[in-house]
Amino acid sequence: MLFKGGGLPHESLALQEKLFGAGPDYNFMTRIERFKNSLVRVQHFIRCCARYNLHDHADKKWFEGVAFPNEVSVLGPHSGMFIPTLKEQGSEEQIQKWVPQAEKHQIMGTYIQTELGHGTFVRGLETTATYDPKTEEFILNSPTLTSIKWWPGGLGRTCNFGIVMALLYIDGKNYGMHPFVVQLRSLKTHEPLPGLTMGDIGPKFGFDTVDNGYLQFNHFGIPRENMLMKYCQVLKNGTYTKQTRNPKFSYGAMIFVRSMVVYEVAGQGLAKACTIAIRYSAIRRQSELKKSRPEPQILDYQTQQYKLFPLLALAYAVWFTGVRMKEIYFMVNNEIKQGHTERLPELHAISSGLKAFTTSMASWGIERCRLACGGHGYSAASGLPKIYVNATGGCTYEGENTVMLLQCARFLMNIYGGVKNGRRPSGSVNYLGERISSRCTLTSEFTLKSLADAFKHRAARMIKEASERLNRLQASGNDPEDSWNLNSVVLTKAAEAHCHYYMVLVFESVVESVEDNCVKDILRQLCQLLALCGIQENSGDFIQDGFLNNDQLELVKQKQLSLLSEIRPNAVLLVDAFEFHDVQLGSILGRFDGNVYENLFKWAKKTPLNKPEDLIHRLLR
Numbered sequence: 001m002l003f004k005g006g007g008l009p010h011e012s013l014a015l016q017e018k019l020f021g022a023g024p025d026y027n028f029m030t031r032i033e034r035f036k037n038s039l040v041r042v043q044h045f046i047r048c049c050a051r052y053n054l055h056d057h058a059d060k061k062w063f064e065g066v067a068f069p070n071e072v073s074v075l076g077p078h079s080g081m082f083i084p085t086l087k088e089q090g091s092e093e094q095i096q097k098w099v100p101q102a103e104k105h106q107i108m109g110t111y112i113q114t115e116l117g118h119g120t121f122v123r124g125l126e127t128t129a130t131y132d133p134k135t136e137e138f139i140l141n142s143p144t145l146t147s148i149k150w151w152p153g154g155l156g157r158t159c160n161f162g163i164v165m166a167l168l169y170i171d172g173k174n175y176g177m178h179p180f181v182v183q184l185r186s187l188k189t190h191e192p193l194p195g196l197t198m199g200d201i202g203p204k205f206g207f208d209t210v211d212n213g214y215l216q217f218n219h220f221g222i223p224r225e226n227m228l229m230k231y232c233q234v235l236k237n238g239t240y241t242k243q244t245r246n247p248k249f250s251y252g253a254m255i256f257v258r259s260m261v262v263y264e265v266a267g268q269g270l271a272k273a274c275t276i277a278i279r280y281s282a283i284r285r286q287s288e289l290k291k292s293r294p295e296p297q298i299l300d301y302q303t304q305q306y307k308l309f310p311l312l313a314l315a316y317a318v319w320f321t322g323v324r325m326k327e328i329y330f331m332v333n334n335e336i337k338q339g340h341t342e343r344l345p346e347l348h349a350i351s352s353g354l355k356a357f358t359t360s361m362a363s364w365g366i367e368r369c370r371l372a373c374g375g376h377g378y379s380a381a382s383g384l385p386k387i388y389v390n391a392t393g394g395c396t397y398e399g400e401n402t403v404m405l406l407q408c409a410r411f412l413m414n415i416y417g418g419v420k421n422g423r424r425p426s427g428s429v430n431y432l433g434e435r436i437s438s439r440c441t442l443t444s445e446f447t448l449k450s451l452a453d454a455f456k457h458r459a460a461r462m463i464k465e466a467s468e469r470l471n472r473l474q475a476s477g478n479d480p481e482d483s484w485n486l487n488s489v490v491l492t493k494a495a496e497a498h499c500h501y502y503m504v505l506v507f508e509s510v511v512e513s514v515e516d517n518c519v520k521d522i523l524r525q526l527c528q529l530l531a532l533c534g535i536q537e538n539s540g541d542f543i544q545d546g547f548l549n550n551d552q553l554e555l556v557k558q559k560q561l562s563l564l565s566e567i568r569p570n571a572v573l574l575v576d577a578f579e580f581h582d583v584q585l586g587s588i589l590g591r592f593d594g595n596v597y598e599n600l601f602k603w604a605k606k607t608p609l610n611k612p613e614d615l616i617h618r619l620l621r
Ligand SMILES: CCCCCCCC(=O)SCCNC(=O)CCNC(=O)[C@H](O)C(C)(C)COP(=O)(O)OP(=O)(O)OC[C@H]1O[C@@H](n2cnc3c(N)ncnc32)[C@H](O)[C@@H]1OP(=O)(O)O
Pocket: 072, 076, 077, 080, 111, 113, 114, 119, 120, 121, 122, 123, 153, 248, 249, 251, 252, 254, 255, 257, 344, 345, 348, 397, 398, 399, 400, 403, 407, 410, 411, 414
């Protein structure tokens, strides 16, 4: 109950739906079969939403976790991007017109921004929307090969609507990127509308169950009312008006998804991989620890614990950070709705930074879990390949991770510059205004406060040094842009240090808030391990300015090792606490009942290559 809280009833309802767990094994299907099978489940999910009155995004998410385990369905872009953008960027009238239809799935939409030539650099997108006051229409056009829309999920075959990001032109003047609601396919025949060339972009690293697509506009007209007009309006006569608000509001959908990815992609993905690897390591026995004694569980090898327990601690940390990130998103978004936009830059920075930091860590961690499972980890039966290919997409979509770290760094540089000029920072960066002690207080006790302080010191120092280096580069004659580029590796490291500190701090605050002493002690051990591993892996950062000395570093190593033995008795319980059902894990190695070998054998026998097949038989005869 530590993790699921109010979500459990919805998950239990979904688990009762036979269709979700039924059907052929995902691993034995071709891409087209995977896609079709997903569509069948999408339709069933939609029926379930009506039957169980599921409207709330969070409730649906619990349901989706069972219906589409470790994969993204076409509902992802629809409910995660299309509907939120309508709600956030649409006028009241527009919300009334489209949101109810979208929520009842009468129309299915996606978010159409990236193009063949540009994804990262949103200002470089080329699709145009030219207003024609005579017809009162926007004419959407793809003027170049590179302007063809590329990647949107569900665009290839499924969606009949989309929000298209395009450059608004009125009377020859470019007003920048704006969102437009575009009907893509006939609601009767489902054929693409005339003037649109569209299809699927082909097989990918993962995301087999989604038809990521392309779209080319050939002077395609849409009514004036289809530009989302909450923040900017185009009047019938072509007059452009806008609220005196932040132009970055049109980037709101990206902030929303980045904020959710921390929990839903990084947190869940890593927690599932840890569940599989730790359960399996308690089942698997190999080699000898002591002569003539039974083979030990591989989880009893210190090296196995050293591989897996830091990842377990990381999974808890990312999960808690993801929950905190969601809370911050909804809090700041509410403030913005009331007209208080002061915290938008911080929200953008922390969501960009944490999205990048946690998806990179999770992606690396899932692969480590696979390696820790030996040969069986390499089998699709482990479930780990599917978890990996889908989670690692999070490092790229919604802003490529390096680029996101640089956005976070940009904010940190602004804040640090402000502090130098006497401004007081607040929120997640308030520590940049503090006098940070250069004396490391770590002792063999390793209190959570002293550990968090060590990360605070590292982040503050790296941000300060990145800022000073930027200034030096400029002072030596480089222009600001070149200085930024010449400093960008240092900047990404400063952003990572900031996010790392934030994650340790969140974990510490969760431990402090737990009332049950037994649970508190166990979580404290995990939090200590997370922090100690972070210090050791980045020890250069902690000793560079003499903050940490060799004796302290030795203590860090010793404590890490003793924590492994302390965590061992609770390791399986700690992954069971995530409460993933077997359907959600999709793994024979991670089965709750531990019946691994019998089921691996059954599974292998079912593989299509073992079925009689004429051509293979003829070739081999
Ligand atoms: C279920 C889900 C399945 C998967 C779905 C995946 C869906 C997708 O991938 S959709 C496509 C996502 N695409 C992206 O994320 C593109 C990433 N690129 C960007 O967001 C932008 O181009 C970005 C942020 C890199 C640069 O934007 P740009 O307009 O050039 O801004 P830039 O010049 O760097 O900065 C200008 C100012 O705007 C601020 N800013 C930038 N973005 C934002 C934002 N979103 N909110 C607030 N402020 C922002 C900057 O902090 C900066 O502030 P300041 O001047 O005070 O320092």
